[in-house]
Amino acid sequence: MRRSIATVSLSGTLEEKLHAAAKAGFDGVEIFENDLIASPLRPRQVRDLARSLGLGIDLYQPFRDFEGVDDARLEHNLRRAEEKFALMVELGADTILVCSNATPTAVDDDERAAAQLRRLARTAERYGVRVAYEALAWGSAVNRYAHSWRIVEKADHPSLGVCLDSFHILSRDDDPAGIRDIPGERIFFLQLADAPRMAMDVLQWSRHYRCFPGQGGFDLTTFTDHVLAAGYTGPLSLEVFNDVFRASDAERTAADAMRSLSLLEDSLGRGSGEPRPRAELRRLPEPVDPSGYAFVEVAAEPESARQIRGILSALGFAHTHDHRSKPVQMWHHGDVRLLLNDTDPRLGHTWSGASAVTALGFAVPGPEGAVKRAERLLAPALPRRRDPAESDLHAVAAPDGTAVFFCDQGTEGEAGTAPAWTADFSAPAVADRTEGAATGLVGIDHVGLFQPFDHFDEASLFYRSLLGLAPDENVEMAAPDGLVRSRALAGEGTAPRVVLNVSVLGRGTRADADGGAQHIALACADIFAVAEAMRAAGVKPLPIPDNYYDDLACRTDLRPDTRERMRSGGILHDRDGDGEFWHFYTATVDGRLFFEVVQRIGGYDGYGSVNSAVRMAAQRAEATC
Ligand SMILES: O=C(O)c1ccc(O)c(O)c1
Ligand SMILES: [Mg+2]
Numbered sequence: 001m002r003r004s005i006a007t008v009s010l011s012g013t014l015e016e017k018l019h020a021a022a023k024a025g026f027d028g029v030e031i032f033e034n035d036l037i038a039s040p041l042r043p044r045q046v047r048d049l050a051r052s053l054g055l056g057i058d059l060y061q062p063f064r065d066f067e068g069v070d071d072a073r074l075e076h077n078l079r080r081a082e083e084k085f086a087l088m089v090e091l092g093a094d095t096i097l098v099c100s101n102a103t104p105t106a107v108d109d110d111e112r113a114a115a116q117l118r119r120l121a122r123t124a125e126r127y128g129v130r131v132a133y134e135a136l137a138w139g140s141a142v143n144r145y146a147h148s149w150r151i152v153e154k155a156d157h158p159s160l161g162v163c164l165d166s167f168h169i170l171s172r173d174d175d176p177a178g179i180r181d182i183p184g185e186r187i188f189f190l191q192l193a194d195a196p197r198m199a200m201d202v203l204q205w206s207r208h209y210r211c212f213p214g215q216g217g218f219d220l221t222t223f224t225d226h227v228l229a230a231g232y233t234g235p236l237s238l239e240v241f242n243d244v245f246r247a248s249d250a251e252r253t254a255a256d257a258m259r260s261l262s263l264l265e266d267s268l269g270r271g272s273g274e275p276r277p278r279a280e281l282r283r284l285p286e287p288v289d290p291s292g293y294a295f296v297e298v299a300a301e302p303e304s305a306r307q308i309r310g311i312l313s314a315l316g317f318a319h320t321h322d323h324r325s326k327p328v329q330m331w332h333h334g335d336v337r338l339l340l341n342d343t344d345p346r347l348g349h350t351w352s353g354a355s356a357v358t359a360l361g362f363a364v365p366g367p368e369g370a371v372k373r374a375e376r377l378l379a380p381a382l383p384r385r386r387d388p389a390e391s392d393l394h395a396v397a398a399p400d401g402t403a404v405f406f407c408d409q410g411t412e413g414e415a416g417t418a419p420a421w422t423a424d425f426s427a428p429a430v431a432d433r434t435e436g437a438a439t440g441l442v443g444i445d446h447v448g449l450f451q452p453f454d455h456f457d458e459a460s461l462f463y464r465s466l467l468g469l470a471p472d473e474n475v476e477m478a479a480p481d482g483l484v485r486s487r488a489l490a491g492e493g494t495a496p497r498v499v500l501n502v503s504v505l506g507r508g509t510r511a512d513a514d515g516g517a518q519h520i521a522l523a524c525a526d527i528f529a530v531a532e533a534m535r536a537a538g539v540k541p542l543p544i545p546d547n548y549y550d551d552l553a554c555r556t557d558l559r560p561d562t563r564e565r566m567r568s569g570g571i572l573h574d575r576d577g578d579g580e581f582w583h584f585y586t587a588t589v590d591g592r593l594f595f596e597v598v599q600r601i602g603g604y605d606g607y608g609s610v611n612s613a614v615r616m617a618a619q620r621a622e623a624t625c
Pocket of ligand 1: 061062097099134136165191206207239
């Protein structure tokens, strides 16, 4: 199917928008009238530029407040429309979007609206233009797609059809199944937008918070399947009004948009009983099903690396191997592998110098397939410095610059065998080996990464589309320096898990500290044993205030001796039904990187976010003491 994007979805001038859309691989654009009016380019020049970039102009929009007016107004509106049709001929655009009248004086009279739209269609026909009538969710008389279709049907002119916009339909909880009853050839245009579920005025919601499919709370797959089942074969076009996208880099937004559309298109027509769509659908390489983390790599300056080594040893990790050609140590505990790079990460992305998670290695069944899928999803490939004998690990850059590696899960899990990529590491001399006392860590539960404000939604779509991780609901937490929004993503069978955080207002020390707080959460089977082993090794946990434990006494039935052990270990607790979550934190290195140890019991599936405000206040106290 053709893929298009509305210029309103991108930042910059019209020229910049066209270049960005073309670079991301779109076939066409919807030109927003304001973008044209503000452009120094004449319509013919816009047409020529679009053509030279390989873009069609699939829609010109919007034409407002046309129908449901008195006779004098109608004549005026028809003259107005005719000017625009002449302009569209210059522009080389053959479809105009007319949105339902949103003025308070619009008359709710289908006969009149149909007669007026028929006159508009007759005029449009003379210019070779088609009119696509869209019901705005806040239209005065017409605000449901079924109503717009009744009027179009009544008007009965071949140059008049409907434009369906997922936002206007799904924001009002309208049932999209009725779209199947509209003949496909009368659906002149399809606009796709997702949005987070919000209880607010629908116009404000639409103009500021739309996002790309897969980034919000609407089911765009089912919606679009209905439109395809009706027989629609026109473009899939993204029309996203979003305050952040308007202010972000247009090329990145366009790539994010294309990733979203590729994922959506790949999901279409797969339901059982779905009729075969008339439109040709592009499919992505098979989804990747990661079984967990192969490794997590941390980079740190030498002094900070020393502190990290102290924490890892106290947690029972041993420094077992060194990379054959790079300054990278492997720290190992059971099946958990952390890589510590203490001089120069050279991963092709920027590193501020503060300790940071620089790479995530995901264990996947077929790395080549994962790489192909990542390429199709426009994930930027990272250059690799590689000696000929080393394994050919492929990495792509996540939106925050973190390198994402695809590692063959191979025989991982079979006793005594190590994954192939670990052959790049050799055992250090015994004298260099740092042995910790094994503490029973069983895996990497999750990695938490603070995201740049502009790229939060992009990041969650990135992990979702490349690795098939399913996003959870957003959670908001009150940090002492502002609200933090958090979204967890987890693979099938709950591994691996990634937690993305962002400052709701895009500022605060948590967001600023050289790119934002990050943590690695390690899973264990006995939190008290790990806490005690860590303290016995001379490493203190993040201290939690006594008030927290007093409150626990009020709201839980935890026994006093348990609470006492929790207090000395800095351990926090959460419960969800029969499930329980126990966790504690280490000190923060460079004000940025910390470790968490967690124990999940029963079906607990969260991240202890009820305790996050206490944790973040404790971290602020730690930073200022
Ligand atoms: O917000 C608006 O006015 C507006 C204009 C054109 C559209 O296609 C739309 O969905 C909304
Ligand atoms: Mg629209």
